[in-house]
Each structure stands twice: as C-alpha cells, then as structure tokens.
Amino acid sequence: MINSPPRTKKSFRLSGTLATLGARYYPARGLRMSTSFQVSRERAVALHRNGHVDQAISAYLELLKQQPDSADLLGLLGVAKEHGGAPEEAERLLRLSLQDRTTVPLAYRNLNNLLGLLIESGRQEEAKSAAEAYSPDVWPPGRVPDTVEHDIIVSLVSALKDVGLADLALAIGLPHLSTMGKDVEFAMSIADLLHAAGRDDDAFAVLDRDFGPGEELPNLHAVRAALAYKRNDLAACRQSSHRFAVSMPILLSESTSSQQFVLAVFNRSPELVTDFREPHNHHYSSNFPSQLVKAFADRFRFMSVLADSPTAVDALRGMPRPALALNNVVNAEQLMVEDTLQRVSAFEDSLGVKVINHPKLAVQATRQKNSDRFADIPGIVFPKVYRYHSDKDQRLALIEEIESRCGYPVIIRTVFQQMGVGTQLVGDRQSLREALDKLEGFQFYAITYLPTCQSDGKFRSLRAAFINKQPLIIRADYSDHWNVRARRNPQRQDFYRKNPHLLDKANRIVLDPEYELGSNLYDKIKIVAEIMPLEIFGVDFDLAEDGNLIIFETNATMNLLSTSPKELEYPPQIEKKLRQILEKFLISQIAR
Incomplete structure (x- = not known):
C-alpha cells in the first residue's frame, strides 16, 4: 500500500x-x-x-x-x-x-x-x-x-x-x-x-x-520511485529516489520526556526506492541501526542523516545538536568508491561529536582485509577471499584461477550486497561459468568454502555481538542448508517446527555457550574483538570439532537484536543483557 x-x-x-x-x-x-x-x-x-x-x-x-x-x-x-x-x-x-x-x-x-x-x-x-x-x-x-x-x-x-x-x-x-x-x-x-x-x-x-x-513532499518522490521500479523504469526510479533524498535529508524522531539526548545516525541515501513504505524505512536499512532506533526510542531521540544527500548540511542547521553519532555508512566496498570516504568522513566530523564506527574504521573491514587480518592466527579460520571483475573476454582464465585458488565447491557473492543476498555455492565449472555470466561487468568475491557440517548432517551458525570489545553470543541456529539463516525466515520456522530438539539445543548454547561448547570459547572470540577495528559489530561463526573458530561473516550492519517470531524466540534474558550493554556503552561515549 x-x-x-x-x-x-x-x-x-x-x-x-x-x-x-x-x-x-x-x-x-x-x-x-x-x-x-x-x-x-x-x-x-x-x-x-x-x-x-x-x-x-x-x-x-x-x-x-x-x-x-x-x-x-x-x-x-x-x-x-x-x-x-x-x-x-x-x-x-x-x-x-x-x-x-x-x-x-x-x-x-x-x-x-x-x-x-x-x-x-x-x-x-x-x-x-x-x-x-x-x-x-x-x-x-x-x-x-x-x-x-x-x-x-x-x-x-x-x-x-x-x-x-x-x-x-x-x-x-x-x-x-x-x-x-x-x-x-x-x-x-x-x-x-x-x-x-x-x-x-x-x-x-x-x-x-x-x-x-x-x-x-518527500513521500511523493518515494512513491513515484516505487511505481517506476514496478514498471521496470530504473532511470525514473533512480531520479525520484534522488529527489526523495534531497527533499528529506534528515528524519528526526518525536521527542519524549524520557529521552536522554539526541543520537545522530548517518545513513546512506537509497539508490533505488523499490517499495511503498514510510519515509523512516527509506532512511534506515533493515539492519542493526534501524533496530536500535526502535528498541531505544524512549531512551534516545534519533536523528537520521543521509550523509550523501546534497542538502544534508543545510538541513542540519535547523536541527537540535546531537550528543553522539553512529555511522551506518559502513559498507567498506561502497566507501572506497571514488571520494566517498573523504566526503562522508569530513561531513560526519563536522558535527564535532564522537562518531561510533567512524567511516575510517569501517573502510578497514572489507571481507578481503578481514581474510588477511585473521590469516595467521592459531585457532581461528577465516575463509580465503579473492576479489575479481567478471569479464567475458577473460572468462576461461578467471575460471581456472578460481579453481586453482578455491577449488570446488566455492562461494560466489556480489561485492556490495549484504544479508546473504547475491550469494551462491558453486559446485562445478559449468555452474561457475553460469554464475560469472550473470555477473558480467560487475565485481564479485570468490570465497573458499569451509565444510562445517555437524555429525548429524546439520549445519550450525552462531552469532556474537561485539560492543566496545565486549563479546556476547546472542544466536545459535541449525539448518539443512549450508547458508544458515535467521529464524524470521519462513523456511527456518518450518525447520524448527519439525526439529524442536534442535531449537532447544540452539537456545541452550545461547544461554550457556561455554558449558555447551567449551570453556575456551570466549578466549577465541576475544581475539576477534581485539583485532577488529569497529566498536559495534557482529560475527557469524561456528566452532569446529577440532576446536577451531570458523568465521563466516563479520560486519557492522548485521542485525544484533532478535527478529524472530515469539514462538521461536532466542532466550530473552540474553536480549535484555545485550540492550543493557548497548545503552551503557552509548551513554559512556558522550563525554568523549
């Protein structure tokens, strides 16, 4: 609607x-x-x-x-x-x-x-x-x-x-x-x-x-963009999406007496507005900062700023001054495009307040850099990541290089997309050729596949939240598929209804991970906390039977608060603890 x-x-x-x-x-x-x-x-x-x-x-x-x-x-x-x-x-x-x-x-x-x-x-x-x-x-x-x-x-x-x-x-x-x-x-x-x-x-x-x-009226441009997208008119969609960002570069939440201060969230303008939602949803992506806005609406007054909008600087002059800022322009690949890093950093620094996950920190956390960062650390395994450009004139040479470096199966994923979008597991040369044909003209990652199947034939993935170097395991999930998704996915919900014992097992891990997985688990996770440059981020991983920590994904945009339906919820006491840690950290950063 x-x-x-x-x-x-x-x-x-x-x-x-x-x-x-x-x-x-x-x-x-x-x-x-x-x-x-x-x-x-x-x-x-x-x-x-x-x-x-x-x-x-x-x-x-x-x-x-x-x-x-x-x-x-x-x-x-x-x-x-x-x-x-x-x-x-x-x-x-x-x-x-x-x-x-x-x-x-x-x-x-x-x-x-x-x-x-x-x-x-x-x-x-x-x-x-x-x-x-x-x-x-x-x-x-x-x-x-x-x-x-x-x-x-x-x-x-x-x-x-x-x-x-x-x-x-x-x-x-x-x-x-x-x-x-x-x-x-x-x-x-x-x-x-x-x-x-x-x-x-x-x-x-x-x-x-x-x-x-x-x-x-900003919503007029958003609706025009969404309708153009439905008609497959991407040029008109892009133009109206830009006009939306120009007409509404800042979105300030309602003020309440319980809010402690204004917290600015620097977001990236939507390149393509593709659906009919409230302006709030076009400012915030479906990631952690959008969760933060909903979870702490009574504690902080949030002000979304589209950092790349040409009208953002002027619009800020009429807004209340924030006491703290959170950078959500954290896709390192996008920050490295042309002068984006310099422009966004200068704009965010102009507020004169502490910026959590500053762009200059976020740009250091590409998949490729993370792969290199963890390459020689005992007990931690990070898949090898190679970045390529799909070119049909070099197709055979590219395929042979990927085969030599990664073997089969190999994970192929797009550079800029998140949340598993644009990710596929390729098992042979013909499938790899077809995948690269679809990516013609685009950059992509080839990632070595690390088999993590459990003894019962299921796959497992854990998620840890890191707040100011403090780790907390917040999720554990099982699946029949190698790409383990969160419980909000309808297929995942059906899986747990058929396998309630795995739901119970996963929640026991979240409640007491060291008892379920070993007392040295947090020792390994703390190494990740010390090495990563970000202040708030998440890591998806698993613990192999040989005791190695296998890292699947690490970034600052993944959802840290639960998105699951109530009947499949993660242990609520862990969610409560995470919120307490987050609030304490945000308040502590004001004086800096």
Whole structure:
C-alpha cells in the first residue's frame, strides 16, 4: 500500500466540521426554494457553526416542518445531534437523509458524515455495509466541485478506503482527478487505489505531473520511485529516489520526556526506492541501526542523516545538536568508491561529536582485509577471499584461477550486497561459468568454502555481538542448508517446527555457550574483538570439532537484536543483557 501523508484535517468527516457547515443549499430535484427559507437555513447553519448547537437544532426542526423530507436538513440536523452528544439519533437522521441518493453532491456529504460517525465509533463493518447500501448516484456531468465539495470528495474517498471499498472509492474519486488542481495528497490516494488494483501504469500517470508546492513532499518522490521500479523504469526510479533524498535529508524522531539526548545516525541515501513504505524505512536499512532506533526510542531521540544527500548540511542547521553519532555508512566496498570516504568522513566530523564506527574504521573491514587480518592466527579460520571483475573476454582464465585458488565447491557473492543476498555455492565449472555470466561487468568475491557440517548432517551458525570489545553470543541456529539463516525466515520456522530438539539445543548454547561448547570459547572470540577495528559489530561463526573458530561473516550492519517470531524466540534474558550493554556503552561515549 502507498503511504499517503496525513492530511491537515481529519481524513474523513470534513463536511461535518463547523467550518464547512455553510455549504451551499442542495434542494431535492424538482423542489423550489423561497428566499426566506434560504435565509432561515443560513441562520441555522450560522448558529451551528458558532457553537450554539441547541439553538441550531431548534432552527433545523422548525425548517423541517416546512420540508419534512429534506435530505439537506436531515443531514445537517444529524450532524448537530452528534455534536450535541446524541450519536444514536444522529445516525438515524443521517440514514434517513440518505433515502435521497439522487441529489448529488448532497448525497456525498451525508454519506461521508454517516461513515465518519460509524468509523470514529469503531464500527468499520457497519460503515462498509452503509456505504454499499447508500451508494450515491454519479456526480453531475460538467459540474466542477467548489472548495467544500472538494473536501467532501476527498473525505469520502478516504472513508471508503478505510472500510475496504477500494473499487467504490476509485469510482467516486478518479473522475475528479482533473478538477483537483495540485492536491498532491488526493492524487496519491488515487494512485494508491490504482496500485492496489494492479494498475501501476495508471498510478504512475496520476503522479507524473507538476504539483507545485506539493513537489516538496518527500513521500511523493518515494512513491513515484516505487511505481517506476514496478514498471521496470530504473532511470525514473533512480531520479525520484534522488529527489526523495534531497527533499528529506534528515528524519528526526518525536521527542519524549524520557529521552536522554539526541543520537545522530548517518545513513546512506537509497539508490533505488523499490517499495511503498514510510519515509523512516527509506532512511534506515533493515539492519542493526534501524533496530536500535526502535528498541531505544524512549531512551534516545534519533536523528537520521543521509550523509550523501546534497542538502544534508543545510538541513542540519535547523536541527537540535546531537550528543553522539553512529555511522551506518559502513559498507567498506561502497566507501572506497571514488571520494566517498573523504566526503562522508569530513561531513560526519563536522558535527564535532564522537562518531561510533567512524567511516575510517569501517573502510578497514572489507571481507578481503578481514581474510588477511585473521590469516595467521592459531585457532581461528577465516575463509580465503579473492576479489575479481567478471569479464567475458577473460572468462576461461578467471575460471581456472578460481579453481586453482578455491577449488570446488566455492562461494560466489556480489561485492556490495549484504544479508546473504547475491550469494551462491558453486559446485562445478559449468555452474561457475553460469554464475560469472550473470555477473558480467560487475565485481564479485570468490570465497573458499569451509565444510562445517555437524555429525548429524546439520549445519550450525552462531552469532556474537561485539560492543566496545565486549563479546556476547546472542544466536545459535541449525539448518539443512549450508547458508544458515535467521529464524524470521519462513523456511527456518518450518525447520524448527519439525526439529524442536534442535531449537532447544540452539537456545541452550545461547544461554550457556561455554558449558555447551567449551570453556575456551570466549578466549577465541576475544581475539576477534581485539583485532577488529569497529566498536559495534557482529560475527557469524561456528566452532569446529577440532576446536577451531570458523568465521563466516563479520560486519557492522548485521542485525544484533532478535527478529524472530515469539514462538521461536532466542532466550530473552540474553536480549535484555545485550540492550543493557548497548545503552551503557552509548551513554559512556558522550563525554568523549
């Protein structure tokens, strides 16, 4: 679903607010209206608008004596009754007013107010039934909505979306798109309906115009980018993604009384916005810093800064000064592209505060450098890592070199992707050739495969979090597959439901790793802590039967807090301990 921004007014009931009660009079078809009646009606509406609800009700009742079936007066009286604290009578009157559904736009107004009353009281299903039962006639051809009618249409479309009547909302809203001027929020609402109906080309067309001041809305660019991606228009997606980063270089969380200080998180701008999520999710990747923001929202006020956005420097001037910063631009491969390291480092240093996992530290933690770093340490095995560029003209020579250095099977993975994306295990020359063909023109890693299968035929992976050189084992998992994934993966969940004894075994390791795996386990892990240059990072590893520590992965972006469903959760006391260590460390860094 497209996340449209909230309107400045309520998303429904706009025509029931006091400011809009003075909408034009809508006489039923064929009914003549006297001047004195119109004056009396306007006086009644003025009383209502000025808060004299009881007097307005009396005035409406007097007018109804002259026109007892007036849908206009019944609707106004219904709203007044609700304002006067009689919702049941208000509902009865609004339903009665909708016996006339041919007088449009009046029927739009009355239906909108009825749906608003029902939705606000939590009666979604009744609202849906009412919308289906009282669906109004089509809008009069050639009639351009005035300001109040504009709000009624917007509100009604929103209410129909709220109750799950997308088709009806689209049928009512789409014909008015051309008359809504530069109302970007309404256009995004219609685009949302079209997207939900599988009409992405039409949704893209709705937003493919100049909205004037609305062009400053960051979510407009994010939605345009996502729609372009769905249409496989990567150029348009990249352009709109860039405009999103330019229009929202900083995202400051809400302030609460329990927060101790502002903590800046330097993030990388999304190259391609590919889905319809809140701006928060386009600022933060699905990695550890995004977990930190959610877990400690009550302790720290987080400020995401897109470090590579051209407008970030100016935007910072109007923001509260952070007491501490966490660098999340930690992909060492990306930092080494052109002058990225110099630019990002200079920008982050300009804040004049301590930066955890500074870019100059992160750039030292490439897979290749880590492989060299652990190459000659007794008791620790790190796979050999070789970096290549896939070139079809050198394909055979490249294959032969990989075979000579790594043998089979060999792990082939992309340079820039994380979380196992772009990783495959290749078992023979033909498979290697096919893998390199897919990577034509790109850099990639060839990594020696270290067999770690347990005696029962299962694979195991442990994860340790490192906070200021202090290690803590936070995960243990088993799998039928060599690439052991976390428990949030549906296939992993199914595996544990079939193998509950392995779930129990894994959790016992997390609770007491030295008892389960040997008393010298932490001695080896502490060596990793001392050698790695980062202050907060994670390591995936296993302990071989010969006692060697086999390292699979180490970086600053992996999730350290649990992402598992409750029934497959890791021991909660370990998660609690990790949070305590994290909070203590963050607070300790302020004075530095």
